[in-house]
Amino acid sequence: MITVHSQESFHKLDLFQIVRYGDRMPIDSALREQLRTVGLRVTAPRLAALEVLAESPHSTADFVASRVREQLGGVSTQAVYDTLRVCAEKGLLRRIEPAGSAVRYETRTGDNHHHLVCRDCGDIRDIDCVVGGAPCLTPDDDHGFVVDEAEVTFWGRCPRCVATHPSKPSAQ
Template identity: 75%
Template sequence: MQDPDTFHRQLREAGMRVTAPRLAVLEILHAHPHSTADVVAAGVRTRLGGVSTQTVYDVLRACSERGLLRRIEPAGSPVRYETRTGDNHHHLICRACGAIVDIDCVVGEAPCVVPDRDHGYRVDEAEVTFWGECPSCLRKTQADR
């Protein structure tokens, strides 16, 4: 678990007030990366009691806009959030169970992949999603055969 003072500092450095819902969201996502808003909301309510789903969505939006959270949108899946920001990592997603793991840059530094033609853009980030089957689901598939 990350030192709670780190979350206080991150919020203040982002120009945000330190509130219990914001701290709870950051703590939950640090412990459970790639969680959906519903999972985060359930965790916040467990910790703090009657916090509305809208409050959690507001915290997720504000923290994402300030760079404290990264919002990822895997195809066919609800939006997910993580506290790993500031780098250009990618994701590997299991097609069977939906498990998500982080993958560091494919080659070198950000954007770590280069399009064949940049159309005049200054590319500074690339978002790559690898899809496959996690070891657990792969074992189950092989056992079913």
């Protein structure tokens, strides 16, 4: 979370909220503040990776690395992987692993949202919490665990894939 200053008040927002809800603070300034808030140095690769993910959520590390190199030139894939790892560890990014897919990263953190994945093209969309507050679902037996998060993935076919191949069955 970062503190975003407006003329009227202070707002605590995550990067997803800054991108989604507008220009309370320029994105570059918000990213810099967010990195500093979690104790990370502001570096060009970190800024570039967070910008890529703000524009293209649910991206793979390879996609992020490719886009960062387009912006900055000679940044190694390992440097981008390290950036993604440390940003996820600090809570700036969320790492998701849909079955059969590469690890993906997103900037929407801290709200225990879920995902809808197209079986055909792999498109991923955010789904808000299923029912009530986090963790959204209550297991029938928690086995003594203190549950603080639930991860739900809905699978189906996106409208584009259904339109392209309407007779293809939706379940595999």
